[in-house]
Amino acid sequence: MDTDRLMEFLANEGYRPTLAAEGDVRFKFEGGNYGIRFMANDPQWVSISYPNFWEIRTPDEELRALRAASEATQTTKVAKVNLIQAQHNVWAEAELLVERPEQFEAVFKRLLAILKAAVARFAELMRKSEPLPDKRIELRREQITRFMHGN
Secondary structure, eight states, rough: HHHHHHHHHHHHHTTTOOEEETSOEEEETTTEEEEEEEEEEEEEEEEEEEEEEEOOSEEEEEEHHHHHHHHHHHSSSEEEEEETTTTTEEEEEEEEEEESHHHHHHHHHHHHHHHHHHHHHHHHHHHHHHHOOOOOOOOOHHHOOOOOHHH
């Protein structure tokens, strides 16, 4: 995979790619910032990622995020959802090996859909695991009796 070809491919697909200082190619998709990495010493490896899509704010949230990331990774083909603990956020990534750039280009849109599905699953699991606020219902004895007897 080479940078010029990747930049041209993304531009032809309607994205506006930019080249980051570290050599990653970045682009926007449906409001999110995505990146594509590859390595000169491993020309078959390529990674597409959706970085920093969820910020971890508390130790409790970190534990819930680890569980959600594990399940989202297990239930979504190709995708990995990882906590980047040093940055306190979550990334979704799809790594693959390709012989030729055309192979990556052929599955590019599917990879975006896969990342989107993994992120949606992670977010769903995080919402389901949110602790309920401690709002105790205070009822007087006559209210309880009336409720129980339908009066």
